[in-house]
Amino acid sequence: GGDGTVLETALWIHMDTLPVIAVNTDPVLSSGFLCSYKYNESSSIEKELLEPLKFGAFSWLMRARIDLSIDDKNQLDAMLRVPRFALNEMFFAEADASRPTVHETTTPHSGTLVQRSSGVIVSTGTGSTAWMSSASMVSKPDINRILSAAGLHLSDEGLDRVTTRVNSDCVYSPSSTELQYFVREPVMNGWYGR
Numbered sequence: 001g002g003d004g005t006v007l008e009t010a011l012w013i014h015m016d017t018l019p020v021i022a023v024n025t026d027p028v029l030s031s032g033f034l035c036s037y038k039y040n041e042s043s044s045i046e047k048e049l050l051e052p053l054k055f056g057a058f059s060w061l062m063r064a065r066i067d068l069s070i071d072d073k074n075q076l077d078a079m080l081r082v083p084r085f086a087l088n089e090m091f092f093a094e095a096d097a098s099r100p101t102v103h104e105t106t107t108p109h110s111g112t113l114v115q116r117s118s119g120v121i122v123s124t125g126t127g128s129t130a131w132m133s134s135a136s137m138v139s140k141p142d143i144n145r146i147l148s149a150a151g152l153h154l155s156d157e158g159l160d161r162v163t164t165r166v167n168s169d170c171v172y173s174p175s176s177t178e179l180q181y182f183v184r185e186p187v188m189n190g191w192y193g194r
Contacts, residue, residue, distance in 0.1 A: 002030030010065060010087035019060065023049070034087075034126070063174040064124050066090050088127035093119025093184075100187055116187040123181070126174040136170050136182050138163065 006022045013020065024032030025039050032038055037049045052058045065085040070092075082090075094101045100116040123132035140163045147154060147162075154162065172178065 002026065002032050003034045004030075006034040007087055010063075011084040014085065021049075021053070033129070061174065063087060063126050064177050066122060066124055066179065068122075086127075087124065088130045089121050089123040089132055091119055091121050091131075105181065105183070115183060117183045118185040121182045121184065122179055124174070124179060125172045125176040128171045128180065132180065132182060133167070133170060135184065136167075138166050 002024050006020065009020055009022075021037070022032075022035040023037045023039055023045075024030055024035035027038040027040060037045075039045065065087050066089070067085055068082040068090055070080045070082070092101070092103070097118075101119055102114065102116050103120055104112060104114045105120070106112040121132055121135055123130075140159050143163050143166065144154075144159055147159075170180065172180075
């Protein structure tokens with residue numbers, strides 16, 4: 001399989017000591033970013049994959065995963081533990097996509113914040129290059145608009161550098177135990193930051 005197979009497998013493995021070795025069986029249709037090995041017709045699985053494993057001629061890449069518990073404030077001492085580990089990210093929102101979710105976010109850096117939004121993405125380092133990257137990406141025209149509002153004007157090349165820098169700041173190591181979160185479409189009215 002490809003990356004989807006790796007992500008699905010990672011959900012169900014509950015031991016940190018069990019390695020996952022993924023083979024991208026269709027590199028034409030799948031980028032296989034999470035795969036250890038890309039198979040093609042001229043490949044020798046025995047020589048290129050099995051022998052290095054047998055003789056220890058490789059290095060492991062440890063990827064952090066998310067273990068999530070949800071505190072239900074409506075029920076006294078109710079803690080729901082999600083029985084899976086996420087490799088990329090977890091997303092929480094209302095089941096009815098037309099309704100905003102009310103959530104309380106607490107971090108050591110920013111304290112506690114109650115918000116309404118369309119949901120929250122919580123990402124690992126592996127996920128920082130996936131959905132989190134797409135969701136939090138700032139476009140070059142938006143960067144230009146913000147800088148122009150501040151009275152700053154950059155060349156096209158300068159805008160490219162700033163855009164790349166801003167967007168790359170959200171990408172971090174897959175082995176990091178740090179998490180990042182992104183509030184999707186926060187409701188910016190009397191609820192914001194309550």
